Amino acid sequence: MNKRQTTLKDLAEKLNVSVATVSRALKDHPRISQKTKEAVWQLAADLDYEPNQLALSFRNRQMNAIGVVVPKIIYHLYATAISGIEDYANAQGYNIIICQSNESMEREKAIINELITSQVAGFIISLSSETNNFDHFTRLQKKGIPLVFFNRECEDVDADRVIIDNFQASYDAVDHLISTGCRRIAYMGGPAEVQISNHRLKGYQKALADNGITVDERLVQHCEFDKESVLSHARRLVYGPQPPEAILAFSDQIAINTMIACKERGLKIPEDVSIVGFNNEPVTELIEPPLTTIDQPGFLMGKTAAELLVRQIENSDTVIKPEKRILSSTLIIRKSTNRNRL
Amino acid sequence: MNKRQTTLKDLAEKLNVSVATVSRALKDHPRISQKTKEAVWQLAADLDYEPNQLALSFRNRQMNAIGVVVPKIIYHLYATAISGIEDYANAQGYNIIICQSNESMEREKAIINELITSQVAGFIISLSSETNNFDHFTRLQKKGIPLVFFNRECEDVDADRVIIDNFQASYDAVDHLISTGCRRIAYMGGPAEVQISNHRLKGYQKALADNGITVDERLVQHCEFDKESVLSHARRLVYGPQPPEAILAFSDQIAINTMIACKERGLKIPEDVSIVGFNNEPVTELIEPPLTTIDQPGFLMGKTAAELLVRQIENSDTVIKPEKRILSSTLIIRKSTNRNRL
DNA sequence: GCACACTGCGCAACTGTTTGCACAAAAATT
DNA sequence: AATTTTTGTGCAAACAGTTGCGCAGTGTGC
Numbered sequence: 001m002n003k004r005q006t007t008l009k010d011l012a013e014k015l016n017v018s019v020a021t022v023s024r025a026l027k028d029h030p031r032i033s034q035k036t037k038e039a040v041w042q043l044a045a046d047l048d049y050e051p052n053q054l055a056l057s058f059r060n061r062q063m064n065a066i067g068v069v070v071p072k073i074i075y076h077l078y079a080t081a082i083s084g085i086e087d088y089a090n091a092q093g094y095n096i097i098i099c100q101s102n103e104s105m106e107r108e109k110a111i112i113n114e115l116i117t118s119q120v121a122g123f124i125i126s127l128s129s130e131t132n133n134f135d136h137f138t139r140l141q142k143k144g145i146p147l148v149f150f151n152r153e154c155e156d157v158d159a160d161r162v163i164i165d166n167f168q169a170s171y172d173a174v175d176h177l178i179s180t181g182c183r184r185i186a187y188m189g190g191p192a193e194v195q196i197s198n199h200r201l202k203g204y205q206k207a208l209a210d211n212g213i214t215v216d217e218r219l220v221q222h223c224e225f226d227k228e229s230v231l232s233h234a235r236r237l238v239y240g241p242q243p244p245e246a247i248l249a250f251s252d253q254i255a256i257n258t259m260i261a262c263k264e265r266g267l268k269i270p271e272d273v274s275i276v277g278f279n280n281e282p283v284t285e286l287i288e289p290p291l292t293t294i295d296q297p298g299f300l301m302g303k304t305a306a307e308l309l310v311r312q313i314e315n316s317d318t319v320i321k322p323e324k325r326i327l328s329s330t331l332i333i334r335k336s337t338n339r340n341r342l
Numbered sequence: 343m344n345k346r347q348t349t350l351k352d353l354a355e356k357l358n359v360s361v362a363t364v365s366r367a368l369k370d371h372p373r374i375s376q377k378t379k380e381a382v383w384q385l386a387a388d389l390d391y392e393p394n395q396l397a398l399s400f401r402n403r404q405m406n407a408i409g410v411v412v413p414k415i416i417y418h419l420y421a422t423a424i425s426g427i428e429d430y431a432n433a434q435g436y437n438i439i440i441c442q443s444n445e446s447m448e449r450e451k452a453i454i455n456e457l458i459t460s461q462v463a464g465f466i467i468s469l470s471s472e473t474n475n476f477d478h479f480t481r482l483q484k485k486g487i488p489l490v491f492f493n494r495e496c497e498d499v500d501a502d503r504v505i506i507d508n509f510q511a512s513y514d515a516v517d518h519l520i521s522t523g524c525r526r527i528a529y530m531g532g533p534a535e536v537q538i539s540n541h542r543l544k545g546y547q548k549a550l551a552d553n554g555i556t557v558d559e560r561l562v563q564h565c566e567f568d569k570e571s572v573l574s575h576a577r578r579l580v581y582g583p584q585p586p587e588a589i590l591a592f593s594d595q596i597a598i599n600t601m602i603a604c605k606e607r608g609l610k611i612p613e614d615v616s617i618v619g620f621n622n623e624p625v626t627e628l629i630e631p632p633l634t635t636i637d638q639p640g641f642l643m644g645k646t647a648a649e650l651l652v653r654q655i656e657n658s659d660t661v662i663k664p665e666k667r668i669l670s671s672t673l674i675i676r677k678s679t680n681r682n683r684l
Numbered sequence: 685g686c687a688c689a690c691t692g693c694g695c696a697a698c699t700g701t702t703t704g705c706a707c708a709a710a711a712a713t714t
Numbered sequence: 715a716a717t718t719t720t721t722g723t724g725c726a727a728a729c730a731g732t733t734g735c736g737c738a739g740t741g742t743g744c
Contacts, residue, residue: 007701020701033721052461054404054699059729349730361694363694397730400700
């Protein structure tokens, strides 16, 4: 047990050559004789030599690893995005170190600090809902560490970003609701600090305006992600004098908890109220009624982010203009909005 | 941009002392004068010095990182277990590198190899469903690299493991079904190679036997995890001449797809057939009817695994006898098994 | 006045790998 | 035969940090 890994030195000593020669032989350097090379290859195979990645990273002053910081991996979007990142990163020879900020800015800062000192090659980040200060990102940029945002991005930092068009997605969803005859449409948004929630709010407002519907501010709620917060905000909507005919939610989880509040109030879905979620989590097609929702290309999002990051890492000498990739999302229409058109 | 991180050497040169002195001053070594220490601390703060973890890891011949290998992070159990691992590991100063085997043994082997060369401090692993050869684990043990299994373990390898009592959990579930008056009880198992599925099968069989019910082999199915496979096996059960009165499934996903097959056949749940799942995924309380299921302590499982691993890492000189931690699971009774007792 | 202890700091080795340079021997060219 | 080129190999430095040891210089005790 506890046998040390075979090193170049081990091979060199057994063969009575220098470490440098062994290193070059393994790389098939032209200046090493065929005879020496073959001896080295043979022994390396016998002793199961594998280069020590840690030593290599140290020498290159950089780990072959990418730091991935997401709010929570149990959110389906992040779990799938991580698969996309892993897929591409591994193919390019990078490991990924996944960290959860748990929606805490302090945690996010600590993670980034920790990973900087570990010399990760770059970062792929989706902001915590709390994050309202961006010093830790500008710090990355000052140090020249590659950075890509995805999904929850940071507009004040000039970095690569991969997102969907949240404005348009929510516009389309509201448009769909209007087309089924709804006019009193509510928006159950996420925390007010979450930018993408506000982008969706804008899309919602624009769609209403474009259809000649005045926005009723009482129909716009901002809730936290926990069940209790959603329920209490949803109750404000459905127990009011004029419950909405439709509700667009910021996420499927919020939509589902909103459905619970509706059922509690005795409202039938979709007859009394239509509901639209966001993310197309697998659960949405299993519940009753199946939920109309917006499918985000999580895997592709992760993969694209990884591509952008690896491009930055491998061209660290040249300055690349930050790019904004907007992926398309799809409205998946299911029973929860299945009203007869008027 | 691209400013190098401050190193001990930078501090040493500015202060005209040796690197060794700076290193010791930062560690408050008694042999360094107060004056020197203060000068070092001041400059270190000014230049934002942070020790380079990569260099430290290199020197210690080991990364301060733990390799975590799971089948898929989208499975709720693994996502929660990862949170538990991260929670404990971070508190102890370790990062975690999460990799998905995607249920492939080849991928699992490749990941382990890759992480070995990166000199991770240890591994926390849940087997892929395909894994039937354990050389890559015995190899870890020969190299003296700490290893902990959780959930899907490997009985042939003598390592720490954290599991629930799958036999008992499934026994209890079947017992519950019998207590509600069911006698024709089916088992929708996972792939035949997955050990825990077979443990649950044994619990199922024992519970039937203890209640004087003969096991009907036609009521035992082994399916893959994809929806189509589950549906086709479930149909064999429900379209037969004598559909079962109850079905115990290996996972919530399998249970839910089995429910779909039941509904398709016109069977009402729980009136015609009771269903029990496994894992208590959040979706189980949202579907109609809410699913009776077995709650596994995912977070605790991960945390315990991390504890055992860190213990191994930090006592690598002494040999610790591998330990088997069995955590308790809980049967959560919901509507899907709510029949009147006979 | 001499031995001894203590104080404050630097030297050097070590971790595994790569790579520019040097240098000898062999081969090729004058 | 003398020079140049080519070939095959080794030396040493570099990456950032830690740590045993040594070595001055100062202080203490008898």
